[in-house]
Amino acid sequence: MMADRPPHSANPEPLSVAGLSWRARVLTYPRAHVLTCPTAHGLERSPGPFTAVRQQGGLMKTGHQRDGESTVPVFKDFRAGVAFRDVMPVLASRESFGAAIDGLTEWSTPLAPDYVAGIDARGFILGGALADRLGCGFLAIRKEGKLPGETVGRTFSGEYSTDRIEIRKDLVPPGARVLIHDDIVATGNSVAAAVEMLEELGATVVGITCLIEKSFLKGRSRVSVPLFSVYSFDA
Numbered sequence: 388m389m390a391d392r393p394p395h396s397a398n399p400e401p402l403s404v405a406g407l408s409w410r411a412r413v414l415t416y417p418r419a420h421v422l423t424c425p426t427a428h429g430l431e432r433s434p435g436p437f438t439a440v441r442q443q444g445g446l447m448k449t450g451h452q453r454d455g456e457s458t459v460p461v462f463k464d465f466r467a468g469v470a471f472r473d474v475m476p477v478l479a480s481r482e483s484f485g486a487a488i489d490g491l492t493e494w495s496t497p498l499a500p501d502y503v504a505g506i507d508a509r510g511f512i513l514g515g516a517l518a519d520r521l522g523c524g525f526l527a528i529r530k531e532g533k534l535p536g537e538t539v540g541r542t543f544s545g546e547y548s549t550d551r552i553e554i555r556k557d558l559v560p561p562g563a564r565v566l567i568h569d570d571i572v573a574t575g576n577s578v579a580a581a582v583e584m585l586e587e588l589g590a591t592v593v594g595i596t597c598l599i600e601k602s603f604l605k606g607r608s609r610v611s612v613p614l615f616s617v618y619s620f621d622a
């Protein structure tokens with residue numbers, strides 16, 4: 388099945404992303420291809436271009452931003468002395484946004500989720516785009532007090548704050564296959580709380596994706612489901 392995704396009419400010229408043109412990326416990850424991807428049904432599939440990009444030293448490189456350090460700058464005095472990684476430049480760049488969503492889609496497709504659950508608030512941005520690429524519904528895991536109706540929730544502490552997150556009970560069918568997405572996994576306590584809440588509702592959490600992982604905090608050890616990060620920082 389080939390592309391049914393409309394051309395990117397605002398930017399018709401091909402863009403270079405790690406040696407791949409925008410046109411090539413569109414053809415590689417068309418909506419129709421994602422929806423019918425053989426791996427979603429347990430068959431083999433050759434690695435896509437994002438795999439090749441990640442093999443070049445472990446960090447995604449784009450034509451404009453050469454490495455993760457410059458793409459995801461650190462602000463040291465922003466929140467309680469934590470090395471705050473700002474995702475906004477990644478999202479602001481059409482190229483790095485596109486390459487990130489390609490990578491997240493490539494990794495998630497074989498897991499065949501029914502829903503992407505994004506964590507309030509930054510997890511909604513790429514989480515929503517990913518749900519659309521995967522042909523999934525989107526579940527909002529919100530901060531305390533934002534959702535009507537019956538909810539389940541968990542309270543946890545992260546790098547710089549203590550928060551409570553909640554999800555509506557009635558929107559998660561028992562047995563649903565759910566992929567969790569957040570912008571950053573630091574301590575891992577947010578995604579661990581999200582896994583617990585979804586499992587309490589009878590869902591199966593098939594995987595976790597994030598844009599950035601502070602791998603030295605070992606957040607992925609807090610969960611027992613596969614976790615994928617676009618950028619991983621070990622300091």
Ligand SMILES: O=P(O)(O)OC[C@H]1O[C@H](OP(=O)(O)OP(=O)(O)O)[C@H](O)[C@@H]1O
Nearest residue numbers: 507508509545546572573574575576577
């Ligand atoms: O792995 P952890 O240590 O739990 O940290 C990761 C979480 O911390 C941030 O949440 P914050 O409440 O600051 O997010 P927002 O700006 O998206 O509201 C981030 O968006 C993740 O949700």
Ligand SMILES: Nc1ncnc2[nH]cnc12
Nearest residue numbers: 469470471472546571573
């Ligand atoms: N170091 C960090 N930078 C940005 N967002 C975060 N959320 C939790 N830790 C963070």
